[in-house]
Amino acid sequence: MNKKNTIYNSDTIVALATASGMGAIAVIRLSGANAIEIADQIFKSYSKKSLVDAPSHTVHLGILEAKNQVIDECLATIFKGTKSYTGEPVVEFSCHGSNYIVEEVIKLCLANGTRLAEAGEFTKRAFLNGKLALNQAEAVADLIASDSKASHQVALQQMRGGFTSEIEALRQELLNFASLIELELDFSEEDVEFADRSQFKSLLKTIKTTLSSLIQSFSVGNVLKNGIPVAIVGKPNAGKSTLLNALLNEERAIVSDIAGTTRDTIEETLHIGGIAFRFIDTAGIRDTQDQIEAIGVQKAKEKIEKASVILFLFDDKDNTVSEITTFVKENYREGTKYVLLHNKTDLSPEETTAFDDEILQSLKGYTDTLLRISAKEGQNITELKRFLADYAQTLSHIGKATVVTNIRHYEALSNALQAIEKVEEGMQMHLSGDLLAIDIRETLYHLGSITGEVSNEEVLGNIFSRFCIGK
Ligand code: GDP
Numbered sequence: 027m028n029k030k031n032t033i034y035n036s037d038t039i040v041a042l043a044t045a046s047g048m049g050a051i052a053v054i055r056l057s058g059a060n061a062i063e064i065a066d067q068i069f070k071s072y073s074k075k076s077l078v079d080a081p082s083h084t085v086h087l088g089i090l091e092a093k094n095q096v097i098d099e100c101l102a103t104i105f106k107g108t109k110s111y112t113g114e115p116v117v118e119f120s121c122h123g124s125n126y127i128v129e130e131v132i133k134l135c136l137a138n139g140t141r142l143a144e145a146g147e148f149t150k151r152a153f154l155n156g157k158l159a160l161n162q163a164e165a166v167a168d169l170i171a172s173d174s175k176a177s178h179q180v181a182l183q184q185m186r187g188g189f190t191s192e193i194e195a196l197r198q199e200l201l202n203f204a205s206l207i208e209l210e211l212d213f214s215e216e217d218v219e220f221a222d223r224s225q226f227k228s229l230l231k232t233i234k235t236t237l238s239s240l241i242q243s244f245s246v247g248n249v250l251k252n253g254i255p256v257a258i259v260g261k262p263n264a265g266k267s268t269l270l271n272a273l274l275n276e277e278r279a280i281v282s283d284i285a286g287t288t289r290d291t292i293e294e295t296l297h298i299g300g301i302a303f304r305f306i307d308t309a310g311i312r313d314t315q316d317q318i319e320a321i322g323v324q325k326a327k328e329k330i331e332k333a334s335v336i337l338f339l340f341d342d343k344d345n346t347v348s349e350i351t352t353f354v355k356e357n358y359r360e361g362t363k364y365v366l367l368h369n370k371t372d373l374s375p376e377e378t379t380a381f382d383d384e385i386l387q388s389l390k391g392y393t394d395t396l397l398r399i400s401a402k403e404g405q406n407i408t409e410l411k412r413f414l415a416d417y418a419q420t421l422s423h424i425g426k427a428t429v430v431t432n433i434r435h436y437e438a439l440s441n442a443l444q445a446i447e448k449v450e451e452g453m454q455m456h457l458s459g460d461l462l463a464i465d466i467r468e469t470l471y472h473l474g475s476i477t478g479e480v481s482n483e484e485v486l487g488n489i490f491s492r493f494c495i496g497k
Pocket residue numbers: 260261262263264265266267268269280281282283285286287288310369370371372373399400401402403
């Protein structure tokens with residue numbers, strides 16, 4: 027982890043750390059060189075002890091007071107020195123959660139030498155003070171935003187380190203080689219090799235393998251973070267909206283008998299087995315002259331392209347076997363799971379299973395999953411949910427493997443991989459040390475940008491502005 031400046035920020039910042047609005051408790055946080063002294067001016071502990079003299083990591087009951095006017099009775103938690111979230115003195119007032127109290131306490135802090143914190147400024151300070159690597163700081167935002175078991179596990183794993191130490195260790199080894207190769211340049215007359223080339227080659231191989239597997243994990247990581255996209259497709263009137271309603275147990279999509287009523291796409295998130303699924307109901311796939319509907323159909327095709335799972339609905343009256351199999355074959359993409367849903371089976375006699383057998387026979391190699399359902403009667407909807415949960419489990423061993431979920435990390439890893447491949451090529455071509463050094467430095471730069479070893483104000487501003495105030 028980076029140990030940068032441990033000089034405290036002279037300006038002390040303040041913000042509400044809990045959600046705004048009425049609540050049992052509101053936590054107001056101060057951070058900066060004078061946090062304890064400022065808090066001491068406005069907080070009177072019942073024990074009569076000053077916060078300045080109190081030991082670190084202690085909690086005090088007392089009152090917050092402005093010009094002899096009591097604002098609230100509250101608890102003050104103090105963190106001294108560098109042992110706090112931000113790596114500088116911190117005070118947290120746990121007040122009663124009234125908007126009025128919060129406003130008055132913040133005003134009081136501002137009048138006594140603090141300034142309002144910017145979005146993400148507490149976490150930014152934690153990063154600048156070496157408490158967190160940059161990717162860990164980003165995971166804090168993901169953790170707060172997590173709303174499913176899977177996205178929570180991924181964010182927690184990243185915040186607690188994730189792939190930080192692995193990247194930092196590899197970067198360190200590469201840095202050592204870069205120094206040795208650059209040292210050789212100083213002795214170029216003497217034709218010496220300080221950097222052991224075979225060791226260097228094996229390091230390059232390790233870096234490449236690590237980067238490749240992290241890059242590959244991005245698609246899984248992204249899905250776990252944002253939910254698995256599932257497209258519901260089929261002809262108009264196949265029962266797509268009815269199915270979406272059955273899955274959600276609510277009347278949300280418009281159901282109608284007139285073909286083409288689901289004009290736009292509708293998206294709903296449903297949690298099954300701790301994993302978020304994003305169900306996308308699409309306008310019926312068919313060639314259409316209707317302008318508005320044409321837009322819907324276009325969107326449907328785009329959604330199919332982005333989906334990990336496709337639920338293809340049909341019934342045995344409105345579709346022929348060849349229509350169904352042709353559609354699947356034409357829209358088939360490697361890596362996408364096709365689930366065939368024979369709908370309206372409440373209206374079909376049992377012998378239509380022959381229809382299903384024929385479809386499965388024709389689609390061998392494309393899919394082997396077919397469920398007979400009735401979206402309207404809710405038949406086999408539980409089985410469909412169970413199938414989706416099992417499928418998600420096979421997609422990744424959640425929580426076991428390290429996954430990349432952040433697009434910034436993904437891009438930096440991809441850039442680092444490209445640069446390291448250039449180093450490898452350079453080695454094969456016996457390029458001179460100074461040329462090798464350029465590509466090595468480039469790799470170091472990209473690896474360092476993930477953890478924040480190298481960063482600039484623009485990048486930091488971009489990252490932390492996405493946080494909420496008070497974090
Ligand atoms: P969409 O155009 O694909 O979204 O189709 P809808 O969900 O609007 O359904 C079209 C019609 O089929 C409606 O009248 C539904 O009630 C009916 N429907 C849908 N699923 C079933 C089913 O499982 N059984 C029966 N009998 N009717 C269904």
